[in-house]
Amino acid sequence: MKTVYAAFILCFWVTACAAQSKEIFSPLEQWKAAIIRGDVKALKGLYSQQPTARISVITKGSSEISPDSDASFWIGLKARRLELKIAQAEEPQAGVREINFEATVRTAPPGRTFYVVETQVWQMQGESWKLVAVQRTEERRLEQPVSLDVKLYPAGVNAREEIRSALGRAAKTHKHVLVIFGADWCYDCHVLDKAFRRPDIAPVLNTNFEVVHVDIGDGDKNADLMNEYQVPMDRKVPAIAVLDSAGKLLYSQRHGEFKDARILSPEELLAFLNQWKPRLPA
Secondary structure, eight states: OOOHHHHHHHHHSOGGGGGSOOOOOHHHHHHHHHHHHTOHHHHHTTBOBTTBOEEEEESSSEEEEOHHHHHHHHHHTOEEEEEEEEEEEEEEETTEEEEEEEEEEEESTTOOEEEEEEEEEEEEETTEEEEEEEEEEOOBSSOOOSOSOSOSSOTTOOHHHHHHHHHHHHHHHTOEEEEEEEOTTOHHHHHHHHHHTSTTTHHHHHHHEEEEEEEOTTTTSSHHHHHHTTOOGGGOSSEEEEEOTTOOEEEEOOSOTTTTGGGOOHHHHHHHHHHHSOOOOO
């Protein structure tokens, strides 16, 4: 479960990033402008030809594609706005720049929003900078975490007591209880948490559910609760169970529906929450 995704994110979204220089790097601005213009020729011209730029796309492993395919990917998003959140920009040696960022891509109206996390390595070749290496994620509908530092599952918490307290609150406010099994090392657990904080999702969640995070540690914690709520450990995390205010199990994730939260859409999460929220009496 501790996939290359987590290693990739932790590799460059480190605390030291905050101290790195974030001045404008003109080749990156040219790269961004070419994408917004849809100028595939200009974009392809930024990749190194000698040596050929190496492009790696992180999925559940890592696959290499050609520079032309990478340019086509970015042009194909049809970006009208492209915002870059620079996490790290450094010069490891003379004539080499490494830049790590999260890209937020907004398409033409009515518009959609995508997120891509990317590391670029630029090299000065003659009188111009060229991309010699790229490592990126695929485009995602949900924002991806820039670090796994947020503590979703604090140590020393009695999960059974947390659920009991949540049930008490739910009974008073006519809500259901959303039990989320996961761990702080889990990349998709952080994706799901960020998604639940979105302005289009949070109101539905907070109005209808009490949320309890249950830590599974390295697979050695709270297995009794997973069994009780019929959530198979071998289906990975995050995993979700829904209880009514009396503690009755309404839904349990038995087929790993949320384990790849990174590929879900906001609409899918809203549909799930609306399906399992309390119903008003007829």
